Amino acid sequence: EIVMTQSPATLSVSPGERATLSCRASQSVSSDLAWYQQKPGQAPRLLIYGASTRATGIPARISGSGSGTEFTLTISSLQSEDFAVYYCQQYNNWPPWTFGQGTKVQIK
């Protein structure tokens, strides 16, 4: 089973600033990597798939990069609606399709 490790656990950022979230895989997952956003009391929402392709309706300020074992989710200018928990998920080696433990982005 591939282990996904996200860092940091919590990121404190001021509105308008840039946020950079990291996700590392215990072995290569190629570009088979997705990012999800989850707000309290809500279901997760797909943001990025294929490591860098934005899902439908996702704004351009949210971008993904990386391949192999190292991945990054960048939010270029944080808006109020971006404060949430973010999860990465690999789907290269399955089952299971494994998630990271999450990064909480909170207001500084």
Next chain:
Amino acid sequence: EVHLLESGGGLVQPGRSLRLSCAASGFTFSSYTMSWVRQAPGKGLEWVSGISGGASNTYYTDSVKGRFTISRDNSKNTLYLQMNSLRAEDTAVYYCAKAPRGQLVPFDYWGQGTLVTVSS
């Protein structure tokens, strides 16, 4: 518009059974792989089980193999998860999730979830 609505959660004693349902609408249900993903209280996401559109292929995470059974009724646009021999560690919100056409993952639409609590 895609809509997924889970039901069937509740409080159940350890060792007992529960069946979850997920009613789907807004897309051709039989053409898409569906999955169940759970989230224990205050914890992260864990993929539990998946099933292909025609139900010919099913997938499970190791911790539920032999206890949980995923199925679907394409005539009713409904996904199911039969959970037997429930344990305290199965306590979680269970989400059903849809994959894009022709793919197993990622999950582009999710339901709002149903809470399963396993406790005596």
